[in-house]
Amino acid sequence: MPEGHKTHHLAKLHHSILCDHPLRITSPQGRFRGDARKVNGQCLSTVRAAGKHMFYEFDSGRIIHVHLGRYGKFRQHDAPPPLPVGQVRMRMVGADHAFDLTGPSTCRVIDQAVRDEVVAKLGPDPLDGGRSSVAWENVRHSSKPIGGLLLDQAVVAGVGNIFRAEVLFETRLDPYTPGNELSKESFDRLWRSLRKMMRTGLKYGRIISVTSREAGVPLSEVQAKDRFRIYGKTECPSCGGPICTPEIAARKLYLCESCQTQH
Ligand SMILES: [Zn+2]
Known part of the structure; x- marks a missing residue:
């Protein structure tokens, strides 16, 4: 999508x-x-x-x-x-x-x-000057898991299944953390990660979550199969453990349970 x-x-x-x-x-x-x-x-x-x-x-x-x-x-x-x-x-x-x-x-x-x-009806759009303070209010008043809230377009607009998996992994967040138990610090990291990743996606016309250092080539040359850290993968790039794929908000989420433990 x-x-x-x-x-x-x-x-x-x-x-x-x-x-x-x-x-x-x-x-x-x-x-x-x-x-x-x-x-x-x-x-x-x-x-x-x-x-x-x-x-x-x-x-x-x-x-x-x-x-x-x-x-x-x-x-x-x-x-x-x-x-x-x-x-x-x-x-x-x-x-x-x-x-x-x-x-x-x-x-x-x-x-x-x-x-x-x-x-x-839309939440703030990180690519259109959307304000993080509005997204934070949407998140902190909800008992739903952050892994589900990210896909809710009324909470934050423009996030789909790939951005969801990649930002939760980059920030090491446990996707099951209820919005009202997420720390403000974690939310701020999540928003920064999301805005950066969406801007990179806009610049290159496709989602790229790896850095050029991780990829070993400039981002304009990253192969399609190498542009994600966790989405579609079976092995965690950080710890080497298995990636599991539970359904959260009716979509498959790629998740490393060992690395993603923060709240
Ligand atoms: Zn891991």
Whole structure:
């Protein structure tokens, strides 16, 4: 599932490529056809991300709201694009480039009031100036485990299963610690780790939790299989012990029980 670094990365890319031109917006698959007509031919003024949500704002005030969900994906083409392949929910064609969107969980046209409602339900986004003090208030008033709270978009926006595992490992936190038993010091370390890792993800367009020293190469050259410390691994890179994979908040969490003991 694309996490917050990906939506911010795509928003920047789409903003730089598509803004200030009239866009041809269609729905080759048909499911977005009625909404596409509401914005087809209009000029895009800005593209923003909030957590895992994306908002394409047009001069008319109308907004396309996209949530990629687990399977959503954009494909980029030169304009004019080739015939659509697969179930293309939305095709956006600008002056020089085009994007096809397949498999999103949300793709609809909304107005500012609905956008504000969606954003109001989100916790702070570390990539969008979100404040750690707000996240801390959300965490410390909950008896749910921190390993579950991190995936709750109302607690902190943009974190998915990979960031969750990697920041909990980097900070050596026990994911079962209830939010209201987590020390402020541990929370501060967690937030710093998260912000740093999400910024690195935004910079490189993919999640990388290892340092270049650990990888032995510059981060731009890290192989896909070497970019995580714990996610998808079977052996702990610190102690060599086994990685276990309990379900927390209905998703598999990669965890070293020997190393992750702090509260
Ligand atoms: Zn370990």
